[in-house]
Amino acid sequence: MLTLHDHPRSGNCYKVRLFLALIGMDYERRFMDVLARKNQTAEFERISAFQQIPALVDGDTALWDSHAILLHLAHHYAPAWLAPLPRIGAMHAWISVSANEIANSLQPLRLTHVVSKAEAAHHLGVDEALLDMPGMRRRTERVLRRMDQHLAAHDWLAGSDAPTVADIACYGYLALAEEAAIDLCAYPAIAA
Ligand SMILES: N[C@@H](CCC(=O)N[C@@H](CS)C(=O)NCC(=O)O)C(=O)O
Numbered sequence: 001m002l003t004l005h006d007h008p009r010s011g012n013c014y015k016v017r018l019f020l021a022l023i024g025m026d027y028e029r030r031f032m033d034v035l036a037r038k039n040q041t042a043e044f045e046r047i048s049a050f051q052q053i054p055a056l057v058d059g060d061t062a063l064w065d066s067h068a069i070l071l072h073l074a075h076h077y078a079p080a081w082l083a084p085l086p087r088i089g090a091m092h093a094w095i096s097v098s099a100n101e102i103a104n105s106l107q108p109l110r111l112t113h114v115v116s117k118a119e120a121a122h123h124l125g126v127d128e129a130l131l132d133m134p135g136m137r138r139r140t141e142r143v144l145r146r147m148d149q150h151l152a153a154h155d156w157l158a159g160s161d162a163p164t165v166a167d168i169a170c171y172g173y174l175a176l177a178e179e180a181a182i183d184l185c186a187y188p189a190i191a192a
Pocket of ligand 1: 010011013034039051052054064065067099123
C-alpha cells in the first residue's frame with residue numbers, strides 16, 4: 001500500500017492525488033498540517049528531506065517532491081504516462097517548467113491569495129514587506145503566454161500523442177489559477 005503525506009490545499013499534493021486517481025491506484029492519505037508547522041519534525045525529515053509535502057512511502061522507498069513522485073509512479077506502475085524516447089527530453093523540460101517557472105510564479109502568487117501575507121512570507125522564506133506580488137504576476141503571465149503558444153501547436157506538452165506526467169506536473173497549479181486571480185480565458189490553448 002502507498003502512503004501519501006498530504007494537505008488538501010497543496011497544489012503539489014494535488015498533482016500526485018490526480019495522477020494516482022488517473023492510474024487507478026489505491027493509497028492511504030495521511031494529513032500533514034503544514035500550516036500548523038506539524039511537518040517540522042525529525043521523524044518527518046526521515047521521509048522528506050526538506051520536511052515538505054507531498055511525500056510518498058511506497059514499501060521500503062520514501063520519496064519527496066511532486067515531480068520525483070510522478071516519475072516514480074509512472075516508471076513503476078504506469079509507463080504509458082512516460083513520453084516515447086524521441087520526446088523524453090521535452091517531457092523533462094516541461095517537468096522543469098513546473099519545478100522552476102511555475103513554482104516561482106503562479107505557485108507563490110496563489111499562496112499569497114489563499115493564506116495570510118504573513119503566512120505566505122513565512123513559507124516563501126522572505127520578509128513580508130519584500131513579497132513581490134506584481135513580480136509574481138508578471139512571471140506568471142510570461143510562463144502562461146509561452147505555455148499557451150506551445151499548446152496552440154501541440155495537444156500535449158511533450159509533443160507526444162498522449163498526455164505524460166509533464167502535463168500532470170504543470171496542470172497542478174494551472175487548475176488552481178483562479179485562486180490566484182488569474183483568468184485562464186486569456187490563454188485559450190491552456191484552457192482547452
Ligand atoms: N519541490 C517540491 C515543493 C513542495 C512544496 O513546496 N511543498 C509545500 C506545500 S505545497 C510545503 O510542504 N510547505 C511547507 C514547508 O515548506 O514547511 C514539490 O514539487 O513537491
